[in-house]
Amino acid sequence: MVMWxxxxxxxxxxxxxxxxxxxxxxxxxxxxxxxxxxxPPSILTFFNVxxxxxxxxxxxxxxxxxxxxxxxxxxxTLEPAEGEVCWGVAYxxxxxxxxxxxxxxxxxxxxQYDKKAYVDFFTEPSASSPAITGVMLYIASPDKANKNxxxxxxxxxxxxxxxxxxGPSGPNRDYLFNLEKTLLEMGCKDxxxxxxxxxxxxxxxxxxxxxxx
Numbered sequence: 001m002v003m004w005x006x007x008x009x010x011x012x013x014x015x016x017x018x019x020x021x022x023x024x025x026x027x028x029x030x031x032x033x034x035x036x037x038x039x040p041p042s043i044l045t046f047f048n049v050x051x052x053x054x055x056x057x058x059x060x061x062x063x064x065x066x067x068x069x070x071x072x073x074x075x076x077t078l079e080p081a082e083g084e085v086c087w088g089v090a091y092x093x094x095x096x097x098x099x100x101x102x103x104x105x106x107x108x109x110x111x112q113y114d115k116k117a118y119v120d121f122f123t124e125p126s127a128s129s130p131a132i133t134g135v136m137l138y139i140a141s142p143d144k145a146n147k148n149x150x151x152x153x154x155x156x157x158x159x160x161x162x163x164x165x166x167g168p169s170g171p172n173r174d175y176l177f178n179l180e181k182t183l184l185e186m187g188c189k190d191x192x193x194x195x196x197x198x199x200x201x202x203x204x205x206x207x208x209x210x211x212x213x
Contacts, residue, residue: 003099005106006121006137008032008088009076010175013182016109017102021092024186025123025131031081032190034158036112036140037148038073038165038172073165073172074150074158076179076193077113077140087188090121090135106138113138114146159199173200 006027007015015022078086093099117137120130142149153161165172180197183190 003093003102004121004132004135005091005093005102006088006119006135007091008078008086008137009179011091012089012186013178015091017091017105018093018095018098019091019102020094020098023090023092023121023123023131024087025090025121026085026087026125026188027119027121027135027137028085029080029082030078030086030119031084031192032076032086033079033152033192034074034076034162034176034196035079035142035149035151036075036077036146037150038075038167038175071161071165072148072150073167073175074162075175077149078137085122085125087183087186087190089186090132110138112146112148113140114143115139115141155195155199159196159203162196163200163203173204176200 005011005019009032093102115138117139118134119137121132121135123131140146140149142151162172162176176193176197177200180190180193183193
């Protein structure tokens with residue numbers, strides 16, 4: 001049985017697993033939001049017997065661990081939003097051994113994303129029927145059990161937090177700008193992401209010019 005995985009954050013440009021096909025498209029009734037926290041990771045290693053690889057992974061809100069406890073960064077999650085769409089990519093994984101490795105990898109990589117869902121995936125805005133059904137995705141929910149969930153804030157507050165956050169993998173702003181760039185290359189203008197990125201650039205420019213908003 002074929003497995004499909006939906007990526008809407010760093011998974012878009014950094015899958016980290018073997019796949020047979022990558023399809024650009026969207027899911028319905030969800031929107032992408034910068035509500036999940038990024039904290040320093042712990043480290044996990046496991047051995048991929050099939051491919052004879054030692055895999056070292058950082059466990060955090062995402063693989064881009066770009067914050068500290070004092071200045072946690074932010075990454076995207078999904079929240080229900082009737083009538084809205086979220087663009088991303090669906091990865092097709094056919095071979096059983098590749099599926100097992102991908103699931104092991106994702107369960108670690110998305111460890112702080114406490115919900116898993118299976119959704120319909122569309123490739124054409126005018127289509128009434130999905131191109132693919134049963135596509136798996138991970139969501140960081142506002143449940144109390146998710147200790148890294150930061151929740152809503154103003155565009156200005158989120159941008160400032162991202163600009164100030166930096167960890168072992170570098171600045172949190174790199175995650176933001178990579179996401180914006182990748183989505184635009186796909187033809188997706190995500191207003192939430194663009195507004196935060198625009199304000200982040202203003203803050204960075206202000207710092208470079210000796211001013212801080």
